[in-house]
Amino acid sequence: MWRGGSTAASAARALRSRLLLDPIHHPATSLAPIASARTSSSSTPSTAAANTIVEEAAAAVSVSQHTGSISDSLRHYGKCYWELSKARLSALVVATSGAGYVLGSGNIVDIAGLCCTCAGTMMVAASANTLNQVFEIKNDAKMKRTMRRPLPSGRISPAHAAMWATSVGVAGTALLAWKANGLAAGLAASNLVLYAFVYTPLKQIHPVNTWVGAVVGAIPPLLGWAAASTELSLNAMILPAALYFWQIPHFMALAYLCRNDYxxxxxxxxxFADPTGRRTAWVSLRNCLYMLPLGLFAYNWGLTSEWFSFEASILTLGLTIGALSFVLEPSPKTARRMFYGSLLYLPAFMSGLLLHRLPSEHKAHDLAEKNELDGVLFGADLQDEERARQKRQDTKPSRVQSRPPVSYASVAPFPFLPVPIYES
Incomplete structure (x- = not known):
């Protein structure tokens, strides 16, 4: 009995679902029975109203679907642009460029100029990273850590990626030329060409690509310095030199850990030509030793206070110990330890530079001269304005003093009377 009742109930539900389709997938059809019921029980105006309701519901569903497709497209391409730009790597480039800008500034840092420089650097770096992936689609498809990128996975076309790279590269260079100066824009454009058209193909030709890539990484702080001070001086080379020498042990450890993937x-x-890893470790140690005197140079050249020379020496000594352990025991464990040590070294080094920096004397001198010149010109303008005002008063015709009516009366109608005398 219960089974028969349940069977009848299920048959009724099936019939009802056949008559009333799923309103989510068939919104317009699901309203048709309601409209037909209203049609049978109402007059012609009610039929028109029911049809209007159905049409409005269908239009609302179409608009919601269209809006959903647009948001999905924006989300999809936004994620692709983010990955093509290698946003985290580009953020590191922007950080070094911003540090160079602050180091090249005087007592006061131009915040608006700093923001424009960072924005332009970000766009140029995103363009270079995108072009790098456009040229290496086949190579990235063969590597485990890169095969899920937008281009190898087919989530975006190479032509679309190339258009994105061109647009942001031109926009970033133009922004630097407009808001900074031609030297900063030239450094940005040359770095983009060096990374995309020299370093990228060289990776498949010769191991010297690591040293060329180190040059690419050393240019952004020079760009920031040039944007702030409009020139490059000797003490502007401290941070670029640190970045150049730092990249060698950093990339050597990465290349050793990912040998099979590369x-x-x-x-x-x-x-690849060093199966034991000993030569790779020695190259890393040598470049760590090159970084030891950079803190002293920064102090002697007037870039930072004497405290930074001590702190930089301690930081570099720690990284050198990591490289020395890699030399004594070339293994993935020691290489990974040196790699993580290099990740900690760079932000600590740049933070020390910014904390102990001394304002650029040349920039401060130029600012003082500009203020003095502005003061002289302002004083000259005040003097000229005073002279002009005095001249206008001197050349202005003097007003005739008004005379009381009785004086005119004494002169004109009664000439025999003496003219009254009024003291002014």
């Missing part, structure tokens, strides 16, 4: 991708790295 080999599958067709890249020529220094570690």
């Amino acid at each position: 080999l599958a991708g067709g890249y020529r790295m220094f570690s």
